[in-house]
Amino acid sequence: MKSREILAPPAPATSMADTLQLPKRGPFRSTWARSRKARPQLTLSRRPRRRLRLLRWCGRRRQRRRLLEAQAAGADWREGSWLASRSAAAPGPKTAVPSRVPRPLPSPTPSRASSPTEDEDEDEDPARKLPASLPIPPLRPAGPGRRLLLLPREQVFTFSGACRVTCLYGQVQVLGFTISQGQPSQDVFSTYTHSRLALSAVHHSMPEKSKKEMKREARTLLRAHLNRDDRCWLMKNFSPLCSIVMLENLKHTTVNFINSHPGLSYVFEQERTTFQINAEYFALRSVGIKKEKKKNGLQLSESFLSALEELVSVACEEVDGCPIILVCGFQDVGKSTFNRYLINQLLNSISCVDYLECDLGQTEFTPPGCISLLNITEPVLGPPFTHQRTPQKMVYFGKSTCKNNYENYIEIIKYVFSSYKRESPLIINTMGWVTDQGLLLLVDLIRLLSPSHVVQFSSSRSKFMPQLTPTYVDDMDGLYTKSKAKVRDRGFYLPEFADSLEFGDEEKESPVAFSGHKLMCVQLDFFFRKTPRSRELHNKVLRDLALLGYLGQLQAPAPRPLRPLHSLTPYQVPFHAVALRVIHSDVTPTHILYAVNASWVGLCKILDDVGGYTEGPVLLTQTPICDCLGFGICRGIDMEKRLYHILTPVPPEELRNVNCLLVGAISIPHCVLKSQHGFEGTIPYVTTDYNVKLPGATGKIGAREAEEAYRKRQHPKARFYRKAH
Template sequence: WGVGGAESENPGMGETWQAVGLARERSVTTAEPRSWDPLVLHVSVYSSYLCSCGGIGDQDKDNPYPMSLATGFVMLFLLFYPPFPCQGFTFSGICRVTCLYGQVQVLGYTIGQGHPAQEVFSTYTHSRLTISAVHYSIPEKSKKEMKREAQALLRPHLNQDDRCSLMKNFSPLCSIVLLEQLKTSTVNFLVSHPGLSYIFVQETPTFQVNSERRALKSVGIKRERKKNGLCFTESTLSAIEELVTVSCEEVDGCPVILVCGGQDVGKSTFNRFLMNQLLNSISCVDYLECDLGQTEFTPPGCISLLNITEPVLGPPFTHQRTPQKMVYYGRPSCKNNYESYIEIIKYVFSSYKREAPLLVNTMGWVSDKGLLLLIDLIRLLSPSHVVQFSSGRSKYMPNLTPDYVDSMDGLYTKSKSRARNRGFQLAEFTESLEFADEEKESPVLFTGHKLICVHSDFAFRKTPRNRESHNKVFRDLAVLGYLSQLQPPVPKPLYPLHGLTPYQVPFNAVALRITHADVAPTHILYAVNASWVGLCKILDDVRGYAKGPVLLAQTPICDCLGFGICRGIDMEKRLYHVLTPVPPEELRDVNCLLVGAVSVPQCVFRSQCGLEGTMPYITTDYNFKLPGASERVGARESVEETRIEKVHPKPRHHRKIY
């Protein structure tokens, strides 16, 4: 990854972090108004028809998001009738959703008339999303007045003949939705890597292509069967309704909701739906991420606290966000280092201000030591509500009632017997919490939680044999989603990562630490080069060293401000070249680089376009006969973890005897 261009210093970044080469342009350009080719789709319980104001042009087979005609994008209108509970439009693909009239709901979030447009990502890696009708209060107007109001809303988009055709199906309880083609730098960056275009678009051979299919394809979506969409059980919907009510009516304080359960039972989907439901009524929700392997808003290997103010309408790799507090643990699992995991959660949780409901996401490891660790978390976080998921496919897990948690020893906490209806104090933990002045006068009393049991019929394709490979794909997508922040906004073209401008950092300006393995000091720079690094801030001053590199003896618990790729090391000038989307004003505080078991996705190295000859960091001259060499490249892990990994037995085949 050679660095091109002349060296230039950006005075706004100080002396430590300097830009190398030409500066990237990050200004957001305002797009010109587009002309639309309107299409009307009427979805009802009994019929489905398509009204077009113009034909669909030839589609580009190589473009996964084709456009119709030369005038721009295609516009769809959906009419829903709330009295019918089975109403809904289930789809795959991505689009921008605007509700022109009435109200609709996507993944629990309500989009009403006058609300800003929402970007919706219905990908093939997760269950398909559905645009559903919701009941809304009808204003005290006559049907004629409401119809006239709807016509006025449609006037900027449809001509008079099309408005008249559409208004024949008008009902006072209907909703009119506008779907527009969506182009984002995140999506463009993801699909630019080989093999990842299937995430958003999958073409299936069909013998009949009607006008509806062509119209939806021109927007970038495809209609799916209802069975492919999300389907919540009654216990799930009941739990969500109770938690929303408690969060909106809580008087004594903000509820702390901890969600737990086995792997692949729908915890993450439940969290997204609950967050969206809460955002319908309150302005923000706090979110504490304790699942290292499948993080929601950050790259993997992090414990973070976020304040969520915008709806979550897609999988994690489509909504990477900046946390209020984040620590880079450096591994997708806390096995063999539980104490550090608990200490990091304490450190991050201390930033919770108790000004909004807190939703806590936990790991899917709920057996053996994982269950004991979960008991520790319940004691330390003292949630008001514990939502426990169970499934017919998941392993047995005891009900985490207050009495059960109180009578069991965790890994680091002991059981406490207490009188009925009496709280218990955790003095050693509550000292680090931040409360208002009036709350400090009275002692903090943690009362027992309320257990909400949820049975899930969540359908998934993961098995014990392929679960790790699936999870590895999701982790790589999260890293790619984070790296997409390096790209300029659309409609500007994508830049290859090796063509972007990195920052140069002197050896003696930052400390180094490999978090997941013991590496000899002479090999540290080999481990850092071309690696995923956490950009952290430690309290120690590392500028006292003359040359560097500065090596840490222990992994610190410190704030992580973001991530980057160490794309090169200049041994002559003693500089690190780091590629990162972290703003320059925040890079001033970075004085530590942490390298963990989270790797840069292999597709990043393989898809370095525009290079001639041998690709950097890619080689075919490799001797597999060397000790320790393997033809299979997997995730980084310690030798001890590899040794204790369970090997699933091969299926036995029995011959029938007649």
């Protein structure tokens, strides 16, 4: 006891009244005092005081967020300085607030209110870091439909919607593509069908200039975009490591065309009743976007980023020639996201990237059902339906899957791959079907295309897939190829006869070189709640959006008003000028025109001459492997004049080369037939009297669509509502 008395500080003199007071409940009262000082509503309200433990979870979270904002803003919530500053800045009724003397912060980092001005010392260190918890400042108006955003270093702004992004100072990155000052503006599409995109301020090289010189340079750059007040606001919050971004309202034809269909406006915009409505909300809404939570954006793993870094370095060095990168894995594991990220990363360093599309269901740059080769020179900053492009070489397969037609699938890939000139890196996208025969087909593709790198994706939610190492591929038999051991046992010793592909004698003259590849395993765990049924419905929606994105090219450039498809003038094509072929089914010649009418058709070019026929139509007995120049809708057939009425965005100079129409299982989206504006009366091609078992039908409808069709007594798959006359 004596030692404790010696070590303890002397207690102050207390009175009898002080000794009779009950001890305070420290944790609860101190926590309540902090939350009360951080929330002006509780301080100025006349409601009875509530304990913090009686608040709901959302209330406690709101109190904690405001405390963190106060601390990040450089105020001391213990002395109430932040409360006084907020009360003075916020408009409202004047209320007496006890004045307190602010206590200086122990941290040497200056606050936003005391940010340096242009009159500060020029020798100040320009690389001074801003606090990581600094909130993004509010947006500043810069004209109608334009807002200015200042991003501190390593800050991320996650959003949804579509806008045009221009970097005025510094550098920002979106989906792997870096936008620097002086570069052209980029159209960015952050939709609700995919993970939200984010603008992040990246570190940029700083010249050997003082901070005052940098501020003078930034003010000169902003003079053409902002007025004096906005420039002063920016200079007050300016830091050499920040980035200044201009956000503009985007008037895009594809976005307007998709939003014009009822039920599809949710793709770019969703109304939420729980969203916080404030000045920032209305400022972003005028641009066409909404601020989203960071967790809704892309969450990239370490293996994802390391694979990107290695592939970009290999493509830029080009020591062993241009790399061929094959990406494979199950569905919904991030293959398409990786491809977009890799394309954008490569375009930061090189001028173009080649892309080979082998996935029939979820194509990236074309409507579904195609195998194509493209040369990409512009960044990919959105989902597939926002960047439909014209390929170098494209073949219309006609179905969203290659089941029961594997040999034709392999032949088409060989035909398209033969146009690759090996002048730039090639990215190969494969299907998500990697089990059973799909895995054997993938082994055939690896042997046929001989990639230098194989990126294999896996997830904890996906099924087991063996690692496609060079040893595994050499020892595994594919659908049409044999392993190296079986090839040696055949007794062929000459290399020109040692071909493992079994497509005939003409193929053995060009043997496939089995060069080893480097396997790169990427682990990703996306949060999704997709059952096999919901996944199929989701994929169908994406395929319909891709078709709508392609049909959006029929509209005039914005801001001209949209026109419904039934008001556009189609092309008239004589029967004898083109040949017909239904790919997905065997149709009798008497029903061929019924199958073509109101169908999605591929406009192709075959080597055979179809001229000279006076009667029509010209029918093909076999499906040719030919170039596809584009797509269109056969919106009617005139039997008297023997004409097809084709609606297509393909330019007339390309249409002169079209001499074949291929009809597949890819159908027109229902909203095109059922939800066009300006149409009155009975809708053509919409009825319930439709036999899905008839040869040439586009396939059976799902149970959900059948139930809806039964309820509404209409279905847009009827080809027999209007006879061809």
